[in-house]
Amino acid sequence: MHLKFRAIALILITVSAGLSLTACTPSSQQEHRIIELQAQAWHDVNNDEAVAILYTQQQAANPQQLNQQIQQKLNSAFDIAKKYPSVKVSSGQQNTSPTYNQRQRITGWTTHAEIILKSTDLKAVSELLGILQDQLMLQSLQFQVSTQQRERVENQLISEVSKTFQQRAAIAQQAWQSSHYELVRFKILSNTQSTQPVIYQTAMADAAAPASAPVPIQAGQSQIIVEAIGSVQLK
Missing domain, CATH: 3.30.70.2970 (Protein of unknown function (DUF541), domain 2)
Known part of the structure; x- marks a missing residue:
């Protein structure tokens, strides 16, 4: 019993808080040794x-x-x-x-x-x-972020997050002393969070500036996030 608790603690610490192990019985151990993993990658990019x-x-x-x-x-x-x-x-x-x-x-x-x-x-x-x-x-x-820049950055992040997911799966495999693992489910999600607020007309008004003067622009940045969620089966 103590060995079982130590093994569970090891997998939770080594992999991350985004990992959970489904309950299994000895008779169906090979069928239900499925571990769910989560990985994330992000880049800060200039709004263009x-x-x-x-x-x-x-x-x-x-x-x-x-x-x-x-x-x-x-x-x-x-x-x-x-x-x-x-x-x-x-x-x-x-x-x-x-x-x-x-x-x-x-x-x-x-x-x-x-x-x-x-x-x-x-x-x-x-x-x-x-x-x-x-x-x-x-x-x-x-x-x-323009569509072209978002697609380019997302493609890079997909590669990064996939490698991170594989690394976590390998750590889980070693922690449970399995010979190998097989991918059961894998899903990639993307999200963009802007740090630049919308500027409204009342905030743009400047009585000292000429009427036809260029409007000052501070584009700010956005954070593009790609998340991988999936599960692997230990063999």
Whole structure:
């Protein structure tokens, strides 16, 4: 009995807290000697992509006239953005709602329309935001890891976490004095945690800066995490 407790303590200490041994009986020992393992690898990477949402909001008594005014502003913004081919520009949300007086009668209309800028060319985004803020308001500015960089880093982490998983399986095999082990189940999960908060228009305002000055950018970092979860059977 004491030897059994010592063996269990050894496997828990050597492998990690993410390891557990399923209960087994002597008659089914070979069938149920399955150990579950967990491994993790991560890299800190610089955010290399910016996503900015700008908007215009106007009121008018005539909804058709209001729509024309909104479209003129948006078209003007799209024309300016064409000078920055490295920046992808797309339409965002657009909604129109009525305004009421005290008698709950419609007195006019309000339209909120957005455009979205997305690019890994952070300098171009900064310059374009500085120009567009003359006619549009900055709703939010967020930095993230681009798809290309995320895939490249994840591929590296998959290799790292797989090696770590195999090392832990080998430690468990030695601790239980098994001749070898076989992989039963293996699953890889990935996650990205950003350390850069979303910047909103109120935080970007600077009365001392010229209206068309480039918007200062601090992209920050994100942590890309890859986790391996699986089980091996000791032989």
